[in-house]
Amino acid sequence: MKYICYSILLLFFNVAIAGAQNLKRIDASKASSKVVSGQLKMGNPGPDGKKLEVNNHYLTLNGKPIIPVMGEVHYSRIPTEQWEDVLLKMKAGGVNIIASYALWNHHEEIEGQFDWSGNKNIREFAKLCAKHNLYFYPRIGPWCHAEVRNGGTPDWILTKKNIKDRSNDPVYQQYAEEWYKQVGLQLQGLMYKDGGPIIGVQLENEYRKGKGGEAHILWLKETAQKYGFDTPLYTVTGWQNGSVPPLEVIPLWAAYPDAPWADNLRRNEAKTDFLFKKYRDTDAVGDNVQKDREAYIDYDAYPYFTCEIGVGNMNTDHRRLQIGSRDGLGLIMAKMASGSNLPGYYMFAGGSNPLGQLTTLEENREESGYYNTNPVISYDFQAAINESGRLNGPYHEVKKLHYFLHEFGDRLAPMVPVFPEDNADFQYVVRSSGESAFVFGMNYFRHHDLEALKGLQFEVKLGGGTVIFPSKTVTISDGAIFMWPMNFALGNISLNYATAQPLCHVGNKWIFIEDADASPEFCLKAEGLSSVTASTGKVKEKDGTYVVSDLKPGVDCEINMKEADGSEQKIIVLSKAEALNSWLLDLENGEKAFFVSAADLYANQGEVFAFDTNPNISVLKLNAEGDENFEKYEYQLPEKKLQLEVERVEPLADAVFLKTSAVDELDSKNSLRHRFFLKEFSLNNPSEVKRAKLLIYAETDCKVQLNNRWVNQAVVPGQLTVLDVTGYTQKGENKLMLDFPFEAGDKAFAAELQVEYFNSNRVEFTTNQSWLMRDSYIYPSFLTGFGGFAAPEQVGRRKISGTEQLANQYYVFRLPENYADGLNNVYLQIDYTGDKGKLYFNQLLVADNFYSGDLWEIGLNRLHLPLDGQPLKLEISPLPANARVYFDDAEAKEAATNVLVKSVNLFPEYRVEIQ
Structure with a gap:
């Protein structure tokens, strides 16, 4: 019939x-492929009635084919208080496997000091996944990449002289095993076989050593099993000669809409990852493309699963991209059409880098020798869920596919792709x-x-x-x-x-x-x-x-x-x-x-x-x-209107002018005398000083001494002068002394010492009553003492010349009292042009942005700070006219050479229960 x-x-x-x-x-009448079960050496599939098993084509749950959806979010990049919100949004978007890197240097920045508290509490995050019937898939490295410093490997590993990292070197194995042990202890009792949410674990990442790396991957698997990771799935990344010990792990695949890591300034028009094709690998991911690698993986032995399909991309210092809402849909549909049975996204939800005690934790070319420089804080990734917590365009595009897979994945999973002979047009x-x-x-x-x-x-x-x-x-x-x-x-x-x-x-x-x-x-x-x-x-x-x-x-x-x-x-x-x-x-x-x-x-x-x-x-x-x-x-719902007043902050705006002229008239008795100013300050941050500069406006000649060393840079009278004093500062107590030869009349100066640490903390010391004054013929010295200083004399503010030499511009605005009351969130939206933006609360960097032409948006509930009625300081730097930076939007690049803050607005987000 x-x-x-x-x-x-x-x-x-x-x-x-x-x-x-x-x-x-x-x-397509003869489409078929042999399904082979049991040959992959996976762990415990779970209890009867809930067995999660894998064959060479797809996953089964209690014997029924399924196509789950995996999306990545990093618990250590989201405030604990916002974990549940982002998990519920991911679930509503059709994601049912939550993947996350466990980033070693987020947990053991200092050797032997593990931190599993707050937003680093991986155990509580896994339990929250379980609460909402979500699977959890930790990617435990030891090396992860994730655009973090050293790919997640702590500095103290790399500074050891007798170690070969990411290898079976016994010294490295000792430290890597301890890392796996600590992660295993945190996740003890949460494996799928125990009724927990953990269905698998990824070992290493982008380990591109082919056959030569199989022994190390196998050792990592055995070590993970030793410390409790008995799971239905063990996976690695397979692209670009990824090491895959046969049948021991499943290689997963990737595709991104663009290449922010590319070492060129060209527009990326590659079609490779949007193609319907039999070949699973890609030449378009990563910075170490191996064109001549040997493809040794037997595809037929493994299901076609993905773990890093990008609905977005991060922006880097040298490539500013604008990813379209349908770019990610095009990528994932290309994979599904070509036979993939697990869509896995990186990143599905963006986040913000935590700040380390000793350094910032972003990937940075200048400090760690990696390929890219990323924002210190922002890891928005143009993801389906933005760093701000707002749902982005790609979210709405890909969830249409996800709903279909949850409803009808059992029908699609056994189907095999049949490719036409010609699909050129x-x-x-x-x-x-x-x-x-x-x-x-x-x-x-x-x-x-x-x-x-x-x-x-x-x-x-x-x-x-x-x-x-x-x-x-x-x-x-x-x-x-x-x-x-x-x-x-x-x-x-x-x-x-x-x-x-x-x-x-x-x-x-x-x-x-x-x-x-x-x-x-x-x-x-x-x-x-x-x-x-x-x-x-x-x-x-x-x-x-x-x-x-x-x-x-x-x-x-x-x-x-x-x-x-x-x-x-x-x-x-x-x-x-x-x-x-x-x-x-x-x-x-x-x-x-x-x-x-x-x-x-x-x-x-x-x-x-x-x-x-x-x-x-x-x-x-x-x-x-x-x-x-x-x-x-x-x-x-009652509308809540929130207003902001933004003010441009001029240089030395917070500095008090102090009088430098000591006499009404110079004569032979006083002309060799000096007025000295002394500022004592402490630099006790655990991090080292990254840069320090002294902004000074003096109406007369001035010399600067810092920690008993004269600064060999001239102060220009009547002009704002910026001195680089980075090499003169020291940890602990510091003494800054300014020397003004006696002058008659009404002369003054103002100054601000700015110190930034490698962990991005910043302190500023502006002239005020704590900058003590002494008139003397004898120079104060650490050998003779610094006695005799007394309170300075304050004078009225002067008009400062020479401010045009400062490229960066600063703005301040104060958030309204009780701005978040009764709201789900409040989005701070900054429309600006420039190269980079930074937002500070007091001296703490709380948000940053690499300008691409898109609006900069910050979810204020993601900051988790007492911001009611508090001022925030915005710093915008211009793009140098000759900067070697690629922009998708050429007009945005041209505009970026001039700093302009067009608007700063607050947008309330309302919430209501549907009943």
């Missing part, structure tokens, strides 16, 4: 074939089981404008015959990315094909989404159906099928299917915009609920919350049964 049905379909569409300009033919692949299939198509490459493909139809041969669809040719526009089902079961109803993506199934409602510009078309097998009607478009019954076409997608677009036994099923076809605003949330006891809302949603322990910067929130909730498809909830 099946063959007869397909033959009729072929006859029905023979007219359409003749008119097709682009008929894409593919034979248009990328397409059929993933097929032989009897049913999904057609993947993509007309998208980052940085490329593509021609629309006109007159498209597919001719796909499956086990039951050949289907040509849609019934009329369609045009696929630039940017289209789609996945269309064939022979897809809607309960007891057979959907021969649809030119729309299935999203989910709730009750008797099947949600599909428009995923191409072509009007969706559905072809249903008539057998078992008594009638098919549609709220829009046309329904044509012919040759044993119902063809529903010319639909206008939207929440009111429905196809009603009545079965012969009287039961009903409905298809609801959402528009592209509604697809982005769709939410499939897990409630308690395995229940699920579907919503459509422009607000952002998540569920917490069965309660559903909406949050938005718009106080007027509207939500549609799908009724699982019944004639009415959606129930509407509307909320008008």
